[in-house]
Amino acid sequence: MQIKLIRSDLGVAAGVADSEDVIHRDGRRWWRCGAIIDVPQRACEILVGNGDAEPADDEAEAACAGWRDKRAAVLESREMLARGIEPKDREAYRRGELTGYDADGNPVNEGAE
């Protein structure tokens, strides 16, 4: 079954060959956001459930029944994971009070003036 990767920060495992869906950046290999890949059912369930991907064919859609439920919360959690938001700061992130941390670990809000 097929899924579409919806993030640009997903690394490519060592055993995967280069292709047009593999981008070289900062000396590493990354999946192209929007890449459609074939995966087994359990991987489909995990990557869609984790907020890394969306079903890209009927088979994957059926395997991930109900995946749109609470999708906004899943994607928000996934973005917080990518930004390294600490559990104690999650509510502040949801309120838009911080978007991440600086090099010294101090909260920063990129959207604030």
Next chain:
Amino acid sequence: MAKVKVKGTVIKQEISGVLTPVAQITEFDQSGGESETFDATTIDTSGAGKEYEATGYSEGGTFSFSVFYDIALAGHQAITDLVTTPAECNWDITFADTGATNCTFTSAGVGFDMTGAMNDGLKASVSLKLNGLFGYST
């Protein structure tokens, strides 16, 4: 020379070719990596010191980490999948240094322990037995 913060370190698990970060890790530990030796002491060894030589093999050891365990989280289920359906798995640790140095390794087996306490959140400890060596930065 730098003192590298642990905050911001990302541990990723391979899911069908995709490296995706494990959520809610609180600490990690890599231990047991060593080059193997054998006792090469003989009765005519001079001096009191016992002698050892390298066998030519090295032990990869174990990589462990603890998480606030979310039983409904797909990423955490991907770890327990390795207990219920044993398989090798590739892992990537990206450190929080300025170069975002990464190390990789392959796990052959997984240990999973869950703990609950009245005054704490639900937690789990994951222990990964390495197949081969830890991919130390060189």
